[in-house]
Amino acid sequence: METKNPIKTYLPRIILFCVLAVGLYLGYTKYQYAQAHEDTDNAQVETYFVPVLPRMAGYVKAVNVKDYDVVKKGELILEIDSDEAKLALDEMEADLLQAQTDVENAKANISNLSMTIKSNEANLKANYLRKEKARKDADRDAALVSENAITRKQGDDSKSAYEVLSAQYDAGLADISATKSRMPILQAALHKSEATLAIKRVKIEQQKLKLTYSKVHAPSSGRIGKKSVEAGQFIQAGQPLMTIVQDSTYWVVANFKETQVSRLKIGGEAELKLDAYPNRILKGRIISISESTGAKTSLLPPDNASGNFVKVTQRVPVKIEILDLAQNKDILRAGLSLEVSVDVK
Incomplete structure (x- = not known):
């Protein structure tokens, strides 16, 4: 009579047990993490955008900057024929x-x-x-x-x-x-x-x-965004010519679901992971929570009294300060998407 190999008999069971154990461990770890953190991937890096507006009309004599140039406050960036x-x-x-x-x-x-x-x-x-x-x-x-x-x-x-x-x-x-x-x-x-x-x-x-006013100076230090003016062009007073993106300060605006907001507190620590640089984890801290949802401050806020109501989970903007800004300023760009995890323990 042929004797069964015990390895062949118990190996599938052992493998199944190991898989279940690893699954249970990972599930438990994820559950514990979810209980201690609130996450969202609906977040962007923000900064200040300063528009460059002329105070007189006329023909542009010279433009002294190009797209994405670095400028200092007070630097001459454009001249109007006077x-x-x-x-x-x-x-x-x-x-x-x-x-x-x-x-x-x-x-x-x-x-x-x-x-x-x-x-x-x-x-x-x-x-x-x-x-x-x-x-x-x-x-x-x-x-x-x-x-x-x-x-x-x-x-x-x-x-x-x-x-x-x-x-x-x-x-x-x-x-x-x-x-x-x-x-x-x-x-x-x-x-x-x-x-x-x-x-x-x-x-x-x-x-x-x-x-x-014929000499237009940079109102702030930063980097030139896309400009919309060239030499010889006629411009009006108050016409947007270009935008200066302030690269001295950045912060994050994360849009959490309304069901998550009750666990968020001012001063709560957060981990920030940029989609562009997933291997670099930034540290942050909640400094303010919006008093209204993002939909209420949109150009066309929803009107639930119109008759056809479909309940949609709202998002609440949360402003997060980047604590290690100086060390990571080289990778930060306004508008970059990122994942935010807030420790709510």
């Missing part, structure tokens, strides 16, 4: 000289009128003295006529001379009043000229400031 603006400034400065001349003329008119008033007042004072003398002479001659000391003709001549001087004095008073009435008009003209001068000075300063 010849027309410079000619406009020259014209404004010529208008300013004309306005200054108008102010000087207005001041000269006021000064001339003041001297005329002083001269008329001096003449009026002399006429007043002559009138008073003539009045006294007329009164004395009238008394002499009554005593027949002088002829009536002499008395009439004295009276007539007094009346003429009185009329001249009254005319002088009227002339002075008329001359003084012109003073407010001339002062108003002076104020108007000074206001016009001030406006032209402000416009010149505005034009000088506008000329500084």
